[in-house]
Amino acid sequence: MAASPRALLISGHLVDAPGRPAERFPQRLASRVRDEMSAVFDEWAIGQGTTVITGGARGADIIGAEQAVLRGAHPVLCLALPVQELEGRSVELPGTDWLDRFHRLLPRADVRVLPGRAVAGDEVFARANQWMVETAHDLDPDPFALVVWDGKEGDGPLVIGWLEPVLASPSVHLWIPPLHHGDPTCDGVILQTFSDPLGTRFSGGVTALLPRQLEARLRSRSLALARLLQSLGYVGRCSLDFILVGDHLDDAAMLCVDCNARWGGAVSTSPPWPTHPSRHWDASATTSPHCWTRPCGSRRRGAARRGAAPRRHGPARP
Known part of the structure; x- marks a missing residue:
């Protein structure tokens, strides 16, 4: 079995807030994401030798950090905002337990807040994503990444960083x-x-x-x-x-x-x-209708399967 990675970066969509016009990551898929992520953790032998880096938001971030705790890995929460502000923006969801789960993670994780915050609006989250990529790369020249995405355009930049120069x-x-x-x-x-x-x-x-x-x-x-x-x-x-x-x-x-x-x-x-x-x-x-397709699997750190299921990415360079 190959050695487990020293760093694993986890990211993905937030679980949908009430009233979202189109579903992206509905609450009902959270258990499926947890199960599939658990299988990936097992396959990659994530454990004491791995630092798992997430942004702390409801959804893939919290699920990934919980999986890290269960396996004795080292969870790092790279927060885009101070704890209380992040709770209101990206964690709390009425009728769910995301906020309680976030609170249980705080004393068990290495909690860091984006330094030198000097950007407005949602740009702070793009900066935090870039910061997490850099943190993973500082720990491991060949970090792994696991991303939860529905295959559609997001609300901000789809990819804000790569795991290699x-x-x-x-x-x-x-x-x-x-x-x-x-x-x-x-x-x-x-x-x-x-x-x-x-x-x-x-x-x-x-x-x-x-x-x-x-x-x-x-x-x-x-x-x-x-x-x-x-x-x-x-x-x-x-x-x-x-x-x-x-x-x-x-x-x-x-x-x-x-x-x-x-x-x-x-x-x-x-x-x-x-x-x-x-x-x-x-x-x-012509014998075939006009069509367009995407012929090759993306290697960018930010791709994933439809239905908010995690997609596996191996080392940045095989």
């Missing part, structure tokens, strides 16, 4: 003709730019200046995924977003994190791409 975020732009009407082609590669220090707000793209071998690998991997999309019936433009992680570009790991349908072409800040007359093919002439 991110060197660049290239986007590979592709043209995919109908099946049996030619092979996919790569129109170009851009580097995505962001307007905030955490890299959560996309602002545009610039022409990529990457090492030749690295760009060749990006194009090759993207075309392989494009052929898969083509076989599923996708026709038109799309872009595949990657992150390059590691210490140096020469040996960076390439992680595909997103696929974007682009019927009208690339983003306006990108270089001009070739035109493709074949993109006016009549859909009725």
